Amino acid sequence: KNEVEQSPQNLTAQEGEFITINCSYSVGISALHWLQQHPGGGIVSLFMLSSGKKKHGRLIATINIQEKHSSLHITASHPRDSAVYICAVRAQRGSTLGRLYFGRGTQLTVWP
Amino acid sequence: KAGVTQTPRYLIKTRGQQVTLSCSPISGHRSVSWYQQTPGQGLQFLFEYFSETQRNKGNFPGRFSGRQFSNSRSEMNVSTLELGDSALYLCASSYLAGGPINEQFFGPGTRLTVL
Numbered sequence: 305k306n307e308v309e310q311s312p313q314n315l316t317a318q319e320g321e322f323i324t325i326n327c328s329y330s331v332g333i334s335a336l337h338w339l340q341q342h343p344g345g346g347i348v349s350l351f352m353l354s355s356g357k358k359k360h361g362r363l364i365a366t367i368n369i370q371e372k373h374s375s376l377h378i379t380a381s382h383p384r385d386s387a388v389y390i391c392a393v394r395a396q397r398g399s400t401l402g403r404l405y406f407g408r409g410t411q412l413t414v415w416p
Numbered sequence: 417k418a419g420v421t422q423t424p425r426y427l428i429k430t431r432g433q434q435v436t437l438s439c440s441p442i443s444g445h446r447s448v449s450w451y452q453q454t455p456g457q458g459l460q461f462l463f464e465y466f467s468e469t470q471r472n473k474g475n476f477p478g479r480f481s482g483r484q485f486s487n488s489r490s491e492m493n494v495s496t497l498e499l500g501d502s503a504l505y506l507c508a509s510s511y512l513a514g515g516p517i518n519e520q521f522f523g524p525g526t527r528l529t530v531l
Binding site for chain 1: 472504508520522
């Protein structure tokens with residue numbers, strides 16, 4: 305069983321649509337990250353969250369610590385948003401302290 | 417400032433061979449982390465080096481090893497290659513050790529194919 309589960313695995317949208325990607329995790333965490341990976345492999349960090357909500361341009365990330373769930377929203381999606389989005393958590397305690405766990409990613413394709 | 421570079425970008429090997437991948441971090445960064453990415457398992461942490469010392473290690477067999485040089489450049493080695501080792505290997509550098517992933521800068525990766 306994967307400690308971090310993402311859904312959906314694949315997502316296709318029309319330009320302008322509102323996008324939601326979900327992440328659920330089963331370990332206690334100190335932080336949750338949303339990453340973006342473009343074709344070719346390069347990864348950039350979009351958000352680091354430990355509580356609440358963060359917004360950067362058209363991207364919004366939320367986290368509910370009690371429910372162990374996070375969502376990444378993209379408003380007014382654009383073809384340049386097409387990428388793989390990865391949820392990652394850093395474990396908080398015990399033998400797994402500090403260890404990073406990753407979701408398997410969501411492939412987003414936005415058509416013009 | 418130049419980004420993280422990885423060489424080679426693509427590599428084809430056969431089962432049983434060994435391979436060495438190289439990573440040059442951003443100038444001034446002393447921490448290098450390695451990750452393996454496969455379609456089945458997604459992204460997984462391999463190990464982290466800081467100032468030539470391995471600080472953290474993921475759950476990979478001993479066939480996977482690494483080292484870091486005094487100039488912070490890092491290499492990882494996989495011996496006795498298996499088909500399942502086919503993956504994208506990503507390297508990331510950061511200034512501090514154990515830095516959160518949002519402070520890590522990723523290279524473009526090395527695509528390894530094992531036949």
